[in-house]
Amino acid sequence: MARMLLETLTAGMKLSKPVFNMNGVLLLRAGEVLSAKHLEIFKTWGIREADVLREDGTEPEAPVEAATSPEVRAAVEREIAHRFRRANVKTNAAMADIMRVATRRLTVRLASQPAPTTSQPGR
Numbered sequence: 001m002a003r004m005l006l007e008t009l010t011a012g013m014k015l016s017k018p019v020f021n022m023n024g025v026l027l028l029r030a031g032e033v034l035s036a037k038h039l040e041i042f043k044t045w046g047i048r049e050a051d052v053l054r055e056d057g058t059e060p061e062a063p064v065e066a067a068t069s070p071e072v073r074a075a076v077e078r079e080i081a082h083r084f085r086r087a088n089v090k091t092n093a094a095m096a097d098i099m100r101v102a103t104r105r106l107t108v109r110l111a112s113q114p115a116p117t118t119s120q121p122g123r
Helices: 036-045 070-083 093-112
Strands: 002-005 026-028 049-053
Touching: 026 036, 070 093
Parallel strands: none
Antiparallel strands: 002 049
């Protein structure tokens, strides 16, 4: 089972846990296969993540953040902390979402850049 962010969920993935809205109302049972309509419903209800498996029962790939080096993660954390230093992400859900998206995008961007090479003098 993998907990994935809404923007990374795709139709065809199977819920491994039920999804409830903020009032505790069941939106979708465990074992249901996600459709595009389900993803729209999640978005409408403010569901940010869900526990899923692929339709064939295998786990989805780990997000890019899990595969990045500690140096890249540290650089992203410093940059995001600086950019969001005045935002109250603990009480403002919209800003927390924006910060999460910005973190993911910066991580992907930095992780896809080639590592700097060190040149040796005299060669």
